[in-house]
Amino acid sequence: MTNTLFFAAMVGLAPPPPASASHAAPAPASVEAQSPEVFAIGEQLRCPVCQGMPIAESPSSMAQDMMQRVRDMHAQGKSREEIFNYFVARYGEWVLLSPRAEGFSLTVWLAPPLALVVGAAIWWWWLRKRTGGPVSPGASAQAPRFSAADEQYLREIRREVEK
Protein backbone atom coordinates (compact mmCIF):
# COMPACT_ATOMS: atom_id res chain seq x y z
CA MET A 1 0.00 0.00 0.00
CA THR A 2 2.86 2.35 0.84
CA ASN A 3 4.40 1.64 -2.53
CA THR A 4 1.09 2.32 -4.23
CA LEU A 5 0.68 5.68 -2.49
CA PHE A 6 4.29 6.59 -3.21
CA PHE A 7 3.89 5.65 -6.85
CA ALA A 8 0.64 7.60 -7.11
CA ALA A 9 2.39 10.66 -5.68
CA MET A 10 5.31 10.30 -8.06
CA VAL A 11 3.35 9.69 -11.27
CA GLY A 12 2.98 13.40 -11.97
CA LEU A 13 6.71 13.99 -11.48
CA ALA A 14 8.07 10.99 -13.29
CA PRO A 15 9.57 11.45 -16.76
CA PRO A 16 7.85 9.66 -19.66
CA PRO A 17 8.94 6.04 -20.07
CA PRO A 18 11.52 5.28 -22.76
CA ALA A 19 10.20 4.35 -26.17
CA SER A 20 11.50 0.83 -25.77
CA ALA A 21 9.60 0.27 -22.55
CA SER A 22 6.12 -1.10 -22.22
CA HIS A 23 2.97 0.68 -23.29
CA ALA A 24 1.13 2.28 -20.36
CA ALA A 25 -2.30 0.89 -19.60
CA PRO A 26 -5.09 3.23 -18.45
CA ALA A 27 -5.06 1.96 -14.89
CA PRO A 28 -4.19 -1.16 -12.93
CA ALA A 29 -6.94 -3.62 -12.17
CA SER A 30 -8.51 -2.80 -8.84
CA VAL A 31 -7.04 -4.64 -5.92
CA GLU A 32 -10.52 -5.50 -4.68
CA ALA A 33 -11.26 -7.38 -7.90
CA GLN A 34 -8.38 -9.76 -7.29
CA SER A 35 -8.34 -12.56 -4.82
CA PRO A 36 -5.96 -11.95 -1.90
CA GLU A 37 -3.88 -14.91 -3.01
CA VAL A 38 -3.54 -13.61 -6.58
CA PHE A 39 -2.61 -10.17 -5.25
CA ALA A 40 -0.08 -11.72 -2.84
CA ILE A 41 1.54 -13.63 -5.72
CA GLY A 42 1.60 -10.46 -7.86
CA GLU A 43 3.28 -8.61 -4.99
CA GLN A 44 6.19 -11.08 -5.18
CA LEU A 45 6.74 -10.82 -8.94
CA ARG A 46 8.86 -8.01 -10.37
CA CYS A 47 7.43 -5.96 -13.22
CA PRO A 48 9.98 -6.33 -16.05
CA VAL A 49 9.33 -2.87 -17.51
CA CYS A 50 9.37 -0.95 -14.19
CA GLN A 51 12.00 -0.18 -11.57
CA GLY A 52 11.65 -2.60 -8.68
CA MET A 53 7.86 -2.56 -8.70
CA PRO A 54 5.66 -5.64 -8.28
CA ILE A 55 3.28 -6.48 -11.12
CA ALA A 56 0.36 -6.20 -8.67
CA GLU A 57 1.02 -2.45 -8.32
CA SER A 58 2.29 -1.48 -11.76
CA PRO A 59 0.02 0.38 -14.18
CA SER A 60 1.97 -0.86 -17.23
CA SER A 61 0.04 -3.03 -19.63
CA MET A 62 2.79 -5.68 -19.56
CA ALA A 63 2.43 -6.01 -15.78
CA GLN A 64 -1.33 -6.16 -16.11
CA ASP A 65 -1.01 -8.93 -18.70
CA MET A 66 1.29 -10.78 -16.31
CA MET A 67 -1.29 -10.34 -13.54
CA GLN A 68 -3.90 -11.78 -15.86
CA ARG A 69 -1.61 -14.76 -16.42
CA VAL A 70 -1.34 -15.18 -12.65
CA ARG A 71 -5.16 -15.01 -12.32
CA ASP A 72 -5.60 -17.59 -15.09
CA MET A 73 -3.06 -19.99 -13.59
CA HIS A 74 -4.57 -19.54 -10.13
CA ALA A 75 -8.03 -20.25 -11.56
CA GLN A 76 -6.60 -23.42 -13.13
CA GLY A 77 -5.62 -24.59 -9.65
CA LYS A 78 -1.89 -23.91 -9.94
CA SER A 79 -0.12 -23.45 -6.63
CA ARG A 80 1.86 -20.34 -5.69
CA GLU A 81 5.11 -22.28 -6.21
CA GLU A 82 4.03 -23.50 -9.65
CA ILE A 83 3.19 -19.93 -10.70
CA PHE A 84 6.55 -18.66 -9.41
CA ASN A 85 8.31 -21.50 -11.26
CA TYR A 86 6.53 -20.56 -14.49
CA PHE A 87 7.80 -16.98 -14.33
CA VAL A 88 11.28 -17.95 -13.10
CA ALA A 89 11.63 -20.34 -16.07
CA ARG A 90 11.08 -17.34 -18.39
CA TYR A 91 12.58 -14.37 -16.57
CA GLY A 92 15.00 -16.07 -14.17
CA GLU A 93 15.26 -15.64 -10.39
CA TRP A 94 15.42 -11.92 -11.15
CA VAL A 95 11.63 -11.87 -11.42
CA LEU A 96 11.22 -12.79 -7.74
CA LEU A 97 11.21 -9.73 -5.48
CA SER A 98 12.10 -12.00 -2.53
CA PRO A 99 14.93 -14.21 -3.77
CA ARG A 100 14.69 -17.85 -2.80
CA ALA A 101 16.98 -18.94 0.03
CA GLU A 102 18.96 -21.32 -2.17
CA GLY A 103 22.03 -21.25 -4.40
CA PHE A 104 23.74 -17.88 -4.86
CA SER A 105 20.59 -16.08 -3.60
CA LEU A 106 21.31 -17.61 -0.19
CA THR A 107 23.99 -14.94 0.27
CA VAL A 108 21.28 -12.27 0.27
CA TRP A 109 19.75 -13.94 3.33
CA LEU A 110 22.97 -14.93 5.09
CA ALA A 111 25.12 -11.86 4.46
CA PRO A 112 23.28 -9.40 6.80
CA PRO A 113 23.35 -11.59 9.95
CA LEU A 114 26.89 -12.69 9.08
CA ALA A 115 27.97 -9.05 8.74
CA LEU A 116 26.33 -8.33 12.09
CA VAL A 117 28.23 -11.16 13.79
CA VAL A 118 31.53 -10.19 12.17
CA GLY A 119 30.95 -6.53 13.08
CA ALA A 120 30.18 -7.45 16.70
CA ALA A 121 33.30 -9.62 16.84
CA ILE A 122 35.47 -6.81 15.48
CA TRP A 123 33.92 -4.36 17.93
CA TRP A 124 34.50 -6.76 20.86
CA TRP A 125 38.09 -7.36 19.73
CA TRP A 126 38.71 -3.59 19.48
CA LEU A 127 37.21 -2.94 22.92
CA ARG A 128 39.26 -5.74 24.39
CA LYS A 129 42.43 -4.38 22.84
CA ARG A 130 41.65 -0.87 24.04
CA THR A 131 41.02 -1.87 27.63
CA GLY A 132 43.93 -4.28 27.63
CA GLY A 133 42.02 -7.23 29.02
CA PRO A 134 38.79 -9.25 28.90
CA VAL A 135 35.74 -7.13 28.24
CA SER A 136 33.09 -7.19 30.97
CA PRO A 137 30.10 -4.95 31.66
CA GLY A 138 32.01 -3.11 34.39
CA ALA A 139 35.27 -2.98 32.51
CA SER A 140 34.99 0.66 31.57
CA ALA A 141 34.33 1.59 35.20
CA GLN A 142 37.43 -0.19 36.44
CA ALA A 143 40.69 1.69 36.75
CA PRO A 144 43.08 0.89 33.92
CA ARG A 145 46.22 -1.01 34.71
CA PHE A 146 49.43 1.02 34.70
CA SER A 147 53.03 0.15 35.13
CA ALA A 148 54.88 1.23 38.28
CA ALA A 149 56.58 4.04 36.36
CA ASP A 150 53.21 5.24 35.04
CA GLU A 151 51.71 5.13 38.54
CA GLN A 152 54.56 7.21 39.84
CA TYR A 153 54.16 9.68 37.01
CA LEU A 154 50.41 9.95 37.65
CA ARG A 155 50.99 10.51 41.35
CA GLU A 156 53.30 13.40 40.53
CA ILE A 157 50.78 14.96 38.18
CA ARG A 158 48.03 14.72 40.81
CA ARG A 159 50.28 16.28 43.36
CA GLU A 160 51.06 19.18 41.01
CA VAL A 161 47.40 19.67 40.18
CA GLU A 162 46.25 19.61 43.78
CA LYS A 163 48.74 22.24 44.89
Add this chain to the structure above:
Amino acid sequence: MNWRNALIAALVVVPLLILLALGFGHDPREVPSVLTGHPAPELTLTSLTGQTVRLADLRGKPVVVNFWSTWCEPCKTEAPLLRQAALAYGGRVHFVGIIYEDEPDRVRQYLSERPLGYMQLIDPKSLTAIDFGVAGVPESFIIDAAGIIRHKEAGMLSAEVIEGTLDRLLGEGGRP
Protein backbone atom coordinates in the same frame (compact mmCIF):
# COMPACT_ATOMS: atom_id res chain seq x y z
CA MET B 1 49.19 1.73 9.87
CA ASN B 2 50.64 -1.63 10.77
CA TRP B 3 50.29 -4.73 8.64
CA ARG B 4 47.35 -6.05 10.69
CA ASN B 5 45.27 -2.92 10.17
CA ALA B 6 46.18 -2.91 6.49
CA LEU B 7 45.07 -6.53 6.21
CA ILE B 8 41.75 -5.82 7.93
CA ALA B 9 41.17 -2.76 5.71
CA ALA B 10 41.98 -4.85 2.63
CA LEU B 11 39.60 -7.61 3.74
CA VAL B 12 36.80 -5.04 4.02
CA VAL B 13 37.59 -2.85 1.03
CA VAL B 14 38.56 -5.43 -1.59
CA PRO B 15 35.25 -7.41 -1.46
CA LEU B 16 33.35 -4.11 -1.61
CA LEU B 17 35.35 -3.02 -4.65
CA ILE B 18 34.71 -6.38 -6.33
CA LEU B 19 30.97 -6.08 -5.63
CA LEU B 20 30.91 -2.52 -6.99
CA ALA B 21 32.85 -3.55 -10.11
CA LEU B 22 30.43 -6.42 -10.73
CA GLY B 23 27.44 -4.13 -10.13
CA PHE B 24 28.64 -1.37 -12.45
CA GLY B 25 29.38 -3.99 -15.10
CA HIS B 26 25.69 -4.81 -15.42
CA ASP B 27 22.85 -2.82 -16.90
CA PRO B 28 20.32 -2.58 -14.02
CA ARG B 29 17.45 -2.53 -16.53
CA GLU B 30 18.63 -5.68 -18.26
CA VAL B 31 16.49 -8.74 -17.67
CA PRO B 32 18.67 -11.85 -17.71
CA SER B 33 17.90 -14.42 -20.36
CA VAL B 34 17.31 -17.90 -19.08
CA LEU B 35 15.84 -19.26 -22.32
CA THR B 36 19.04 -19.25 -24.41
CA GLY B 37 20.03 -22.86 -25.02
CA HIS B 38 16.52 -24.09 -24.21
CA PRO B 39 13.67 -25.06 -26.54
CA ALA B 40 11.64 -22.08 -27.69
CA PRO B 41 8.18 -21.89 -26.11
CA GLU B 42 5.50 -23.24 -28.38
CA LEU B 43 3.32 -20.63 -29.98
CA THR B 44 0.19 -20.72 -32.07
CA LEU B 45 -0.82 -17.26 -33.22
CA THR B 46 -2.87 -15.65 -35.94
CA SER B 47 -1.18 -13.46 -38.51
CA LEU B 48 -2.46 -10.07 -39.64
CA THR B 49 -3.75 -11.83 -42.74
CA GLY B 50 -5.72 -14.34 -40.67
CA GLN B 51 -3.37 -17.30 -41.12
CA THR B 52 -2.74 -19.56 -38.12
CA VAL B 53 0.98 -20.04 -37.52
CA ARG B 54 2.64 -22.59 -35.24
CA LEU B 55 6.31 -22.28 -34.40
CA ALA B 56 6.61 -26.08 -34.60
CA ASP B 57 5.60 -25.89 -38.28
CA LEU B 58 8.64 -23.72 -38.99
CA ARG B 59 11.18 -26.32 -37.75
CA GLY B 60 13.86 -27.37 -40.19
CA LYS B 61 15.15 -23.83 -40.75
CA PRO B 62 16.42 -21.17 -38.36
CA VAL B 63 13.76 -18.71 -37.22
CA VAL B 64 14.22 -15.05 -36.26
CA VAL B 65 11.41 -13.97 -33.91
CA ASN B 66 11.19 -10.22 -33.44
CA PHE B 67 8.85 -8.62 -30.88
CA TRP B 68 8.04 -5.07 -31.93
CA SER B 69 5.46 -2.33 -31.87
CA THR B 70 4.54 0.75 -33.89
CA TRP B 71 4.89 2.96 -30.78
CA CYS B 72 8.47 1.79 -30.23
CA GLU B 73 10.99 4.13 -31.87
CA PRO B 74 13.97 1.71 -31.69
CA CYS B 75 11.77 -0.87 -33.45
CA LYS B 76 11.31 1.54 -36.36
CA THR B 77 15.07 2.10 -36.49
CA GLU B 78 15.64 -1.66 -36.48
CA ALA B 79 13.00 -2.43 -39.13
CA PRO B 80 15.09 -1.72 -42.29
CA LEU B 81 17.79 -4.07 -41.01
CA LEU B 82 15.28 -6.88 -40.52
CA ARG B 83 13.68 -6.20 -43.90
CA GLN B 84 17.09 -6.43 -45.55
CA ALA B 85 18.03 -9.60 -43.65
CA ALA B 86 14.69 -11.24 -44.55
CA LEU B 87 15.45 -10.53 -48.22
CA ALA B 88 19.07 -11.72 -47.98
CA TYR B 89 18.20 -14.97 -46.15
CA GLY B 90 14.88 -15.55 -47.92
CA GLY B 91 14.13 -19.25 -48.32
CA ARG B 92 16.83 -20.31 -45.84
CA VAL B 93 15.57 -18.60 -42.69
CA HIS B 94 12.05 -17.82 -41.40
CA PHE B 95 11.46 -14.31 -40.14
CA VAL B 96 8.49 -13.76 -37.82
CA GLY B 97 7.32 -10.49 -36.30
CA ILE B 98 5.20 -10.62 -33.15
CA ILE B 99 3.25 -7.47 -32.45
CA TYR B 100 3.64 -6.41 -28.85
CA GLU B 101 1.02 -4.33 -27.02
CA ASP B 102 -0.38 -2.74 -30.14
CA GLU B 103 -3.56 -2.49 -32.20
CA PRO B 104 -3.68 -4.70 -35.34
CA ASP B 105 -5.33 -1.92 -37.38
CA ARG B 106 -2.59 0.52 -36.46
CA VAL B 107 0.03 -2.08 -37.43
CA ARG B 108 -1.71 -2.76 -40.76
CA GLN B 109 -1.68 0.95 -41.49
CA TYR B 110 1.99 1.20 -40.54
CA LEU B 111 2.97 -1.81 -42.66
CA SER B 112 1.04 -0.51 -45.66
CA GLU B 113 3.43 2.43 -45.67
CA ARG B 114 6.56 0.56 -44.59
CA PRO B 115 6.20 -3.16 -45.43
CA LEU B 116 8.56 -5.58 -43.73
CA GLY B 117 8.18 -8.50 -46.10
CA TYR B 118 7.61 -11.28 -43.57
CA MET B 119 4.73 -12.60 -41.49
CA GLN B 120 3.39 -10.58 -38.59
CA LEU B 121 1.54 -12.29 -35.76
CA ILE B 122 -0.93 -10.85 -33.26
CA ASP B 123 -0.28 -11.69 -29.60
CA PRO B 124 -3.47 -11.11 -27.58
CA LYS B 125 -2.85 -10.31 -23.91
CA SER B 126 0.91 -10.67 -24.52
CA LEU B 127 0.68 -14.39 -23.73
CA THR B 128 3.47 -15.29 -26.14
CA ALA B 129 5.59 -12.33 -25.02
CA ILE B 130 5.34 -13.57 -21.41
CA ASP B 131 6.13 -17.12 -22.56
CA PHE B 132 9.32 -15.78 -24.13
CA GLY B 133 10.17 -13.68 -21.06
CA VAL B 134 9.96 -10.44 -23.04
CA ALA B 135 10.62 -7.33 -20.96
CA GLY B 136 10.18 -4.62 -23.59
CA VAL B 137 10.64 -4.06 -27.30
CA PRO B 138 12.43 -4.52 -29.52
CA GLU B 139 13.47 -7.96 -28.38
CA SER B 140 14.51 -10.78 -30.70
CA PHE B 141 15.18 -14.48 -30.49
CA ILE B 142 17.16 -16.48 -33.01
CA ILE B 143 16.04 -20.10 -32.96
CA ASP B 144 17.86 -22.93 -34.69
CA ALA B 145 16.33 -25.50 -37.00
CA ALA B 146 15.70 -27.85 -34.07
CA GLY B 147 13.72 -25.24 -32.15
CA ILE B 148 16.43 -24.29 -29.63
CA ILE B 149 16.89 -20.60 -28.78
CA ARG B 150 20.49 -19.80 -29.73
CA HIS B 151 20.52 -16.04 -29.24
CA LYS B 152 18.42 -13.44 -27.47
CA GLU B 153 18.82 -9.76 -28.20
CA ALA B 154 17.25 -7.32 -25.75
CA GLY B 155 17.18 -4.11 -27.75
CA MET B 156 17.99 -3.45 -31.37
CA LEU B 157 19.62 -6.17 -33.44
CA SER B 158 22.74 -5.34 -35.40
CA ALA B 159 23.76 -6.65 -38.79
CA GLU B 160 26.75 -8.34 -37.14
CA VAL B 161 24.56 -10.27 -34.72
CA ILE B 162 22.02 -11.32 -37.36
CA GLU B 163 24.60 -12.37 -39.94
CA GLY B 164 27.00 -13.86 -37.41
CA THR B 165 24.34 -16.00 -35.74
CA LEU B 166 22.46 -17.03 -38.89
CA ASP B 167 25.62 -17.84 -40.85
CA ARG B 168 26.82 -19.97 -37.95
CA LEU B 169 23.49 -21.79 -37.73
CA LEU B 170 23.31 -22.31 -41.50
CA GLY B 171 26.93 -23.49 -41.45
CA GLU B 172 26.03 -26.03 -38.81
CA GLY B 173 23.29 -27.26 -41.08
CA GLY B 174 20.79 -26.27 -38.41
CA ARG B 175 22.23 -28.66 -35.85
CA PRO B 176 21.91 -27.46 -32.23
